[in-house]
Amino acid sequence: MTAQDGDNMPKPETDWTTDEVQSSNYNSKALNAIFTSVDINMFSLITNCTSAKSAWDILQRHCEGSETVRRTRLRILTSKFEMMRMEESETVLDYDRRLWEIANEAFSCGDHISNERLVSKVLRSLPEIFNIKICAIDEAKYTSQMAFEDLISSLRTLEMNMDMQKKDKGKTLTFQTAGESFRCCPRCGHNICKNSVCLKSTNSGNSNADEELEPDDEEMTLESVQKLYEDLFEDWTKRNKLNSTLVKENTDLKAVVAKLEVILFKKDVELGHWYFDSGSSRHMTGSREHLIDYVEQNCGRVTYGGGAKGKVVGKGTLNVEGLSKLHNVLHVEGLNSNLISISQLCDDNLLVKFDKHNCEVFDEANM
Template identity: 25%
Template sequence: MANNGMFPFQTPRLTKDNYENWCLRMKALLGAQDAWEITHKGYESPQNEASLSRQEKEALTKTRMKDQHALTLIHQCLDDSMFAKVANANTAKEAWEILQNSLQGVDKVKKVRLQVLRGEFETLRMKESESISDYYSRVMTIVNQMKRYGETIEDVRVIEKILRSLTPKFDYVVCVIESKDLDSMTIENVMGDLQAQEDKLNRRQEESIEQALKAKVFLKNNREEKNQKGRGCGQGRGYGQRGCGRSDREDRTSSRNRGRGRFNYQRPNEKKHDKSNIECYNCQKFGHFSWECQNESRNEERVNLIEDQQDIEEPTLLLALKNEEKNDASTWYLDNGASNHMCGDKEAFVELDEKVKGNVSFGDSSKVQIQGKSTILISLKDGSHSLITEVYYVPKLRSNILSLGQLLEKGYEIHMKDCCLWLRD
């Protein structure tokens, strides 16, 4: 803080990397102190001051005081290394030009830096993790630097650059904005529309996360309930007692009740029967009945179905279109049994994330692999576009699937009447 009785305010500190921003702040500061004009234009000191009139001498004294005031303001912004550059400057104009030439460069250097800034401007792209306001700040930082180096940039050029470099989730609102007259729009109006769309998407994402957490808790509880049932005891057919569905195979005799539920024992009042001519239809050997057979049954029935927990977490698809029909990438089927959106056309995806892997379980218990996940932009009948987010890429899928459950989680409304279905955002 420069507060020596003359400067009760903070002067911006100049470094080798912030000259453009420092220059703007100093222009405003010097202007507020009525010292920018003399810093920019300077003044001429007469060779023979003795010949000046009294009024001219007083005016010259005031001019010199103003110049020294501006020079002092510049000195307040410099550290020792920067001050060494202007230590021999006697006027504010001289000190200003020294700093300008050493940090900004002469005309040839300005042109080179301007070319670099133009390249950065053209290659700007919004990051997936970046907000609209942060990306706008990045764009305007480069735009302002280009203007300081003499580049003339109209608002429409900046608007076009922003619209074509946004992430795919803004494609819908970009189509709406581009349908208007961009020449009559301001950057502030465009940013307002984009931020409104971003807020809407963020609200949907929060709701989707909340719904997903609820669904996860439900699936977990449902899985635990099914596992408890799977570990329960099953009633064997015919004679015998209840046997555990997960009996150890080492105890063949005691666990035979899993399939047919009969034990090889004799009732107290039952007479012995001659089994020498009895043929077991399980092992085709004589001397015992099939339900007494110690060999593993080829047709053993399973009473208890232990559900694989891994299958619960995999996406399911009840509408399994796996015939030999030709793929139709433009057709989408609405499926209330599918747990996720799925598409088999790789070209339809925007920046496919192929790191996402998994399996899809079909209604016939078969499985196919998931090879990625991304967003798809589809064309509607009225010529507009819409985004389908969180779509799995399933190469072996012959028809595109829209999950009604996933759409409901994202806030869509579904109405059915007279054999017709309406899906509203």
């Protein structure tokens, strides 16, 4: 809107059209969404903005930089992408994650790395152990149609198979029997082996495999292996029985402890022990004998800390030797403790003082 002196001035809200009111509401909602989504440092940059568009432009320049900055970042990312190689100790999944980090960052700078480009990059940067797979893909002439996710899945399958084969390459054992021996091989099964006189160790990764060990130190017959197994099984049986006994004793002890806790609670009530409770809203007891001026009435229920409820069957004045005559003490059916409410003491204008060892209550006369 233009004033009489030629200066621009805001249009009064009373003169706004329906479209202008709607546009103002949209702007306020968008500006509020931006304000609530940024941290305190970002907010200081846009705190004076009155339109969502101006706030967005400031954040875009701050986070993405100018066109020159974006081109520089894109050149650096392109160089990183071309120089990337999968390490020998790196898994396919880790290499895939590194590729996507660069691809996503390049996309934010305006460069979309195509599926064909990603596939070509992976095939050119794999270690030698994947050469068989690369040759198979090249022979099939399938690279232009292959999806990047399918290539990664295929490489991970090959990687898992190679890891499994490495684990299977273990030692084989030969045991002597009465005239012949047999070899237990995790890859080939059980094969009868003639003329074996002692325990042998075969390592598929060692050219000096089947090296014969010293008979005096490592000779092991089938009978000795069976005897060793029987001894170990007997020891395991004894330990298992002992463990079962200990578990049963532990269960019995827990049951005894639970019974003792119930007895101690009942003793507390019988002996008249009272506890200051900051979580209780009213004085309460489970024993009728502690109260005088008793009035039977149904005052509802009280809720304990664990969620259980107790029925209030009356109330009266506390009459316990050594304690003040507190009024409006609730009689709760089945309550196993005697509780003095800190909250109710304060409501009665009493002063409650705590220190490291004691809790003391004073009236207005400091008595």
